[in-house]
Amino acid sequence: MNALPPATADAAPVLLHAQQLVCERGERPLFAALDLSLRAGDCLWLRGVNGSGKTTLLRTLAGLRAPAAGRLQRQAPLLYLGHANALKDDLTVAENLRLDAALRGQLVTVAALRQALDALALGPLRARPVRSLSQGQRRRTALARLGLSLQTEAAELWLLDEPFDALDDAGVQALCALMAAQCARGGAVLFTSHQAVAGLRCAEQMLKALT
Numbered sequence: 001m002n003a004l005p006p007a008t009a010d011a012a013p014v015l016l017h018a019q020q021l022v023c024e025r026g027e028r029p030l031f032a033a034l035d036l037s038l039r040a041g042d043c044l045w046l047r048g049v050n051g052s053g054k055t056t057l058l059r060t061l062a063g064l065r066a067p068a069a070g071r072l073q074r075q076a077p078l079l080y081l082g083h084a085n086a087l088k089d090d091l092t093v094a095e096n097l098r099l100d101a102a103l104r105g106q107l108v109t110v111a112a113l114r115q116a117l118d119a120l121a122l123g124p125l126r127a128r129p130v131r132s133l134s135q136g137q138r139r140r141t142a143l144a145r146l147g148l149s150l151q152t153e154a155a156e157l158w159l160l161d162e163p164f165d166a167l168d169d170a171g172v173q174a175l176c177a178l179m180a181a182q183c184a185r186g187g188a189v190l191f192t193s194h195q196a197v198a199g200l201r202c203a204e205q206m207l208k209a210l211t
């Protein structure tokens, strides 16, 4: 009953498995008996009206909130990006990335850092303190962690809450490419977005990567 679904020859291994998950806010149930599996290579777009519980679900799956009931198993290292960018204002773009990697136990080479910065066109901003950046530039800095994650040995599980917020077209394109690369290397992505255009562009990129 509680076992992970099997990894068979034609099914990729399960990285996240939620069974009969119940989440509440106050006295109000947001969802009950939710079953969800993410396998290596999966990219899942979670949509819903304001207040429907997307953030609560992601925070629960990330282990930041305890579910009222149910069972949760993660079989891969986790990278969670919430609404807030969680950056240190007084550190530079590059220092923020180095600090984040260090906290996650990742050794970052100069080349790896450059690659992660370049993926989001952050090279010219690398020495700027985050406090001096625009909202979109801050979002890009937070998302540059994904580029570093792609260089870790074990593919990770990405839980991304409204990652397209504040991004321009080029930023959307860059993020879609990172997500496609993540799935191609055997990781998995679950993201929320109210932006239909960004979500569809992401789906298009995934299909391109498959063909």
Ligand SMILES: Nc1ncnc2c1ncn2[C@@H]1O[C@H](COP(=O)(O)OP(=O)(O)OP(=O)(O)O)[C@@H](O)[C@H]1O
Residues within 6 Å of the ligand: 025, 026, 030, 048, 049, 050, 051, 052, 053, 054, 055, 056, 057
């Ligand atoms: N601290 C809290 N205490 C009580 N209720 C809360 C709290 N935080 C959120 N809620 C309620 O829980 C519900 C789900 O909120 P959540 O942030 O998960 O929704 P969401 O789908 O991510 O919304 P949005 O699309 O607006 O970001 C909402 O009705 C919200 O008002």
